[in-house]
Amino acid sequence: MIAHLDCSSGISGDKFLSALLDAGFAVEDLRHAVAAAGVDPARVEVQRAVRGGIAAVGLKVVTSGDRGPRHWREIRRVLESAHLTDTVKESALRAFGLLAEAEAQVHGVAIDDVHFHEIGAADTIVDIVGTAQGLVSLGIDHLSASPVAVGFGTVETEHGTLPIPAPATAELLRGIPVTAGEDESELTTPTGACLVRAFVGRFGPLSSMTLDTIGRGAGTRETRMPNVATLFVGHDTPIAGGTGGVVVTLESNIDHLTPEQLAFCAKELLREGALDVWQTPIVMKKERSAVALSVMAEPADASRLADLMLKATGTLGVRINETRRVTASREIVRIDTSLGEVRFKVSVVDGVRRVRPEHDDCAILASRTGLPIDVIAATLLREATESGQ
16 A cells, blocks of 8 residues: 655644545554553543544544553663564564654764653553554555655744754654745644655655545544645556556766765665666766666655665765556466576566576576576577477
């Protein structure tokens, strides 16, 4: 499933989670995840709400007064021992880790010593764990979002009066499209910012999809715009001739690395989950020769791989564009040949079947036998064809 989150009225943890609930995430599944995360005796109350004339789902977390762990090292310990699936646990830890890193950066302290104040409460753990579980329960593999409205003015916190967006929120939204929005108030909270950073793979307009359901999550107060986050959930629109899908292309112009260094960066990106990496010679400003480093990725991996490109190459920016692609039906089969067992890639398009030996296997055999690699490939293809493959 694919989904798009409208953040034009801002985003908070409860709005994101409420939108998932309205889209079909079962309340009982949320309560089980909350119990498994070890934040009892927190009680989750879900009710219908109306914001600016728009009906939505509202969420409230009621606790016994015990605000729970406040330091990141304590929260991490709780989550690591939680009885959640590995996927949900890892997602929740990643989101909370981003929050801790932002707070550490803002306050100049070691990450383990981050004291969360307001966001160390049980309701934030509910928001983060619940959102991670909700995305899995609804089967949402790829999530995009609109530019994030942050609001403007000031907000009162335990650190005193702070500008909007709050420093931690601003830190979490680095590299993400933002807008002030329509309200002189805090529209996006640190928890909301960490959730979109952790789970959104692409920011921009709504992608082409066949729309299945819509979820609307209500904020806790009225704002000039309806204080509602809208989640559009659907699936890829079929494309004739193959399987359709949305991928993201990340690109950066590089003129300060050697070919060897670029090759290392490309390998790291592939190792970290990029679908493909390629380099294109270009001429930049001032007639400087350079390379456009391009990465194809799943939308869910885009933010993580963009961060890796910034870190690994030292580039000052990464362009992110959504791309639709058509892929042929394919599989890898192993075939016994006169040179041993070899992997072949088999594809089918409009009933036409094509078989091609894997290049890596051809290269190994060429090194082993001393025969030219094109002769190896031709021999393997002939034998596969003669065997009826």
